[in-house]
Amino acid sequence: MTNCTALSTSLLSPVTTSLENLPARLGKRLWVTPAEFLQTTCAMQVAHWAVNLFPPSLPDSHRRGRKRRYSDESILLVAYIQSAWQMSYKMVVDYFRSHPEAAKQAGFEDGQVISVGQYWERRRALGIWVFWLFFVGMVWQLYRRKIIHAVDVVLDSTTLQAWYHRDPDAGWSFPKRWKGSIWGYKVHTLLCRWSELPIMFLVTPANFYDSLEAIPLLALAVACFGFRIAIVRADAAYFTYALLNYIRVVLHAGSMIDYNLRKKR
Numbered sequence: 001m002t003n004c005t006a007l008s009t010s011l012l013s014p015v016t017t018s019l020e021n022l023p024a025r026l027g028k029r030l031w032v033t034p035a036e037f038l039q040t041t042c043a044m045q046v047a048h049w050a051v052n053l054f055p056p057s058l059p060d061s062h063r064r065g066r067k068r069r070y071s072d073e074s075i076l077l078v079a080y081i082q083s084a085w086q087m088s089y090k091m092v093v094d095y096f097r098s099h100p101e102a103a104k105q106a107g108f109e110d111g112q113v114i115s116v117g118q119y120w121e122r123r124r125a126l127g128i129w130v131f132w133l134f135f136v137g138m139v140w141q142l143y144r145r146k147i148i149h150a151v152d153v154v155l156d157s158t159t160l161q162a163w164y165h166r167d168p169d170a171g172w173s174f175p176k177r178w179k180g181s182i183w184g185y186k187v188h189t190l191l192c193r194w195s196e197l198p199i200m201f202l203v204t205p206a207n208f209y210d211s212l213e214a215i216p217l218l219a220l221a222v223a224c225f226g227f228r229i230a231i232v233r234a235d236a237a238y239f240t241y242a243l244l245n246y247i248r249v250v251l252h253a254g255s256m257i258d259y260n261l262r263k264k265r
Contacts, residue, residue, distance in 0.1 A: 034081045034095070038105040043080060046137035047073040054129045070114045074107035075122045076134055078114070081106070090116050136224055139199050143225055150227040152193040155217065155234035157210045160185050171205030182206055188213040190221055193233065200224070210237040215246050222251070229253050 038044065051072045081102075082092040096103045096113045103113055114122070142148040162170040162184040175181040186208055190200040200221040202213050214234070221227050232247050236258040247255045 033099075033102070034085065035099065035102040035105045037081070037084065038077060038102070041138060041141050043077055043138070044073060044105070044107060046141060047076045047080075047134060049137055050130050050133035051076065054127075054133055056126050056130060069112070070118075070122070071107055072122075072126060072130070075114070075119065075126060076130065077106040078119060079123050079126075079131070080134070089120055093119055135201070139197075140225060142195075142197065143199075143227075147195055148192045148197055148199060149194045150192050150199050150221065150225065151230045153199070153218075153221075153227075153229055153232055154191045154193050155189075155210070155214050155232065155238050156191065157186050157188045157213075157237075159206050160187060169205065171207040173206035186210075188217055190217040199227070211240045211243060214238050214240075214243050218246065218251065231256065233257070 032040070056072055078092055078096065081087070081095070082089070085092070087095065093113060093116045096106060096108065100111060103111065108114075139148060143150065159173050159182045161182050164170075165183065167184075170184050173182045173184070173186065184206050186204050186206045188202045188204065188208075188210065189198050191197065192199050200217050202217060202220075204213060218229065218232070222229070229251050231254045232251070233255075234257045239257050239259050244255060244257070247253050
């Protein structure tokens with residue numbers, strides 16, 4: 001993988017927008033509108049960078065039917081708002097149809113917003129790498145604006161149930177007394193403790209140990225953004241000598257990782 005510090009090139013250096021005009025935060029949930037969210041984070045520029053760096057596979061040029069009218073960048077931004085506001089497919093499409101300013105920020109210049117069925121198909125066709133690159137680009141934008149500091153970081157993970165019972169890439173999580181076992185995936189996350197925002201993530205089958213993905217997460221964060229991590233926090237699932245040595249020798253950082261005495265009896 002190439003060094004992602006190239007994010008500082010012109011592709012991800014749009015004109016800085018002011019944060020002073022945004023309304024004051026009143027709660028834990030997002031308090032800005034989707035249009036303000038897209039404009040402030042320069043989401044269209046980041047989406048354009050991600051799509052051009054890893055373009056989705058194109059359909060057969062001889063296929064019948066209407067040509068594609070909506071850009072991949074617009075599909076990516078609709079998915080961005082859908083995830084941030086936790087909307088369903090129908091809700092997010094209805095929102096953009098009823099809010100012309102948000103539709104314009106998402107690239108629907110003529111006021112015509114994609115249908116629910118077409119949006120679902122186009123979103124699946126984008127592929128995982130476009131979404132991952134878009135995530136990396138958004139973290140870079142927030143880091144440039146000093147919203148993410150990434151000096152004090154936290155390692156954590158969560159399990160997600162698979163949509164399909166025969167998903168070939170999923171796995172059974174290790175059974176737990178309070179919730180049993182789950183057929184699905186595990187999302188390994190590195191978070192900025194100051195902003196409580198994720199700065200890197202990896203997805204594995206649910207039966208992967210947390211400690212196995214800790215070093216790759218830290219290495220990716222440093223390689224992509226050049227973070228100078230000072231302290232790493234984690235629970236007892238991450239207590240391994242390999243991780244402790246990596247934090248001390250490679251990152252030159254400190255660690256606060258729980259030690260579970262019951263594992264050693």
